[in-house]
Amino acid sequence: MGRGPFPGVCRSYGRDMSRSPSSPGFWRSPLRGAWFTSVLGLVLLAGVTVLFVTGLLSYAAYNPDLSPVNDKTPDKGLLGFYLFAWPTDPHWLYRLTQGVHVTLGITLVPVLLAKLWSVIPRLFALPPARSLTHALERLSLLLLVGGALFEFVTGVLNVQLDYLFPGSFYRLHFYGAWVFIAAFVAHAVLKTPAALRNVRRLGREPDELTAPRPDPPTVSRRGALGFVGGGSLLLFATTAGQGFDGPLRRTALLAPHGGGEPGSGPNAFQINKTAALAGIDAAETGEDAWRLVVVGRTGTIRLSRADLLRLPLHSSSLPIACVEGWSTSDQWWRGVRLRDLAARVGHEGDPPDVFVESLQRHGSFRRAALRANQVADPRSLLALYVNGEELSPDHGYPARIIVPAAPGVLNTKWVARLTFGDL
Incomplete structure (x- = not known):
């Protein structure tokens, strides 16, 4: 019961x-x-x-x-x-x-x-x-x-x-x-x-x-x-090696861009977007076709790559670091200081912000803005060379931005236009 x-x-x-x-x-x-x-x-x-x-x-x-x-x-x-x-x-x-x-x-x-x-x-x-x-x-x-x-x-x-x-x-x-x-x-x-x-x-x-x-x-x-x-x-x-060059990068099996260095020579360091993926037409970047448009307080100027090479050139040792976590060691860049380009269009002494536009057709960050403190830094360049040689197409030939401490996507490649002033 x-x-x-x-x-x-x-x-x-x-x-x-x-x-x-x-x-x-x-x-x-x-x-x-x-x-x-x-x-x-x-x-x-x-x-x-x-x-x-x-x-x-x-x-x-x-x-x-x-x-x-x-x-x-x-x-x-x-x-x-x-x-x-x-x-x-x-x-x-x-x-x-x-x-x-x-x-x-x-x-x-x-x-x-x-x-x-x-x-x-x-x-x-x-x-x-x-x-x-x-x-x-x-x-x-x-x-x-x-x-x-x-x-x-x-x-x-x-x-x-x-x-x-x-x-x-x-x-x-x-x-x-x-x-x-x-x-x-x-x-x-x-x-x-x-x-x-x-x-x-x-x-x-x-x-x-x-x-x-x-x-x-x-x-x-x-x-x-x-x-x-x-x-x-x-x-x-299997991840940490993505922030190093040489043999350590090959240990980054689970990280993006973690294999061996791409190619060989002075341009053999990591990239996150090739010229082909960005839709860059080689005809647009040739010496006869490409012109950098620089806009500022006193108007607009157009500079060929040969014109840029006749300006005072400076060098900076800076890495590339990406939002995905990978980075390179310091690369030796050579080009024209951004603050010198600002001075050529009327912004002498205290350069303003700059709006950067690329020839890139596909993908994000075809355009980017940099602050005045980034423009004024003497290490910030419109780079024409890296590690003693011309930029490769994948690294932004004919010219690219390189700025200390900035995310890689703000170091715009294949630069077509710089607009200095209020954004």
């Missing part, structure tokens, strides 16, 4: 519930626990903070509030409160910040996946909300998990596959970062004290993430952390 009229049905119901993800008995891994989750969370706390800061710096490097052509997120509103005029010193600044952003993002992928795996029982816990506070916590967790996956997936797609996600990468990644970081900060404020306590306890006591009926262990929690760390180290080793 005490067992009820339908004991078989009850046993079957109990077994079915244990097969449901909402049942604690469904999750049997002996690795899950607050200590394991907390260690991963603290690693992500440090790593994601660096990712967010370097991501904001990368956006600022484009000087998006200077000109609409630089601004790929025109509706940012208050989210652009921190923007500032991007400096030209140190000349390797963008190479460092964006290299760290991309390399660290890829390195943290195993940590993020392990962290999500460690807390997945909480995503299925019932009831969905026990109180208003609990409902808000679950909502922040949804935004945190969704935002993390969105940011990492779109970032990796942009780096590895030249971005195959629908919509503008710049806009989606920028807004996604703010949604994610808001949830991340809220989660960190609530959970960091508990995470630190859990780490100090070394996982000696059962907790809400511990499986009630765990399977036999095949590896310790420290062993699992070592496995995650090994995965991150492997990704780091």
Whole structure:
């Protein structure tokens, strides 16, 4: 009588519930626990903070509030409160910040996946909300998990596959970062004290993430952390070389432009767009056809490449660094200073901003704007030579921009027109 009229049905119901993800008995891994989750969370706390800061710096490097052509997120509103005029010193600044952003993002992928795996029982816990506070916590967790996956997936797609996600990468990644970081900060404020306590306890006591009926262990929690760390180290080793020349670049198996140097000779350093992909017609860049149009306060002048070569030429040793995270070492550029070209059209002493237009027909950043501090820097050139030889077609022949600390896409190739003055 005490067992009820339908004991078989009850046993079957109990077994079915244990097969449901909402049942604690469904999750049997002996690795899950607050200590394991907390260690991963603290690693992500440090790593994601660096990712967010370097991501904001990368956006600022484009000087998006200077000109609409630089601004790929025109509706940012208050989210652009921190923007500032991007400096030209140190000349390797963008190479460092964006290299760290991309390399660290890829390195943290195993940590993020392990962290999500460690807390997945909480995503299925019932009831969905026990109180208003609990409902808000679950909502922040949804935004945190969704935002993390969105940011990492779109970032990796942009780096590895030249971005195959629908919509503008710049806009989606920028807004996604703010949604994610808001949830991340809220989660960190609530959970960091508990995470630190859990780490100090070394996982000696059962907790809400511990499986009630765990399977036999095949590896310790420290062993699992070592496995995650090994995965991150492997990704780091196959990505970080994209920021170096020579043999180290060949180790960047998972990074864009990470193979051997393209071609040979003085122009044998990385590019992100060939002349063919940009739609450059060789007939337009010939000595008889190409003219640089320079516009300023006193009017318009047109200069052939031979005219430019008769002007005072200067040299700069500067790298190329791309938003995808790859960069080159310093290359030796030679050409005409941008501030000298500004002076020839009436802007002497205090050169203004400049609007640069390219012969490029396909792809983004056919036009770009540079700030006055970039124009005024004596290392900023309209380059005609690199490493002692003429620019190759893929490196922007007959002339290209090179500016210290600027993202690669602002170092416009195949320059056709420079307009100095208010943008």
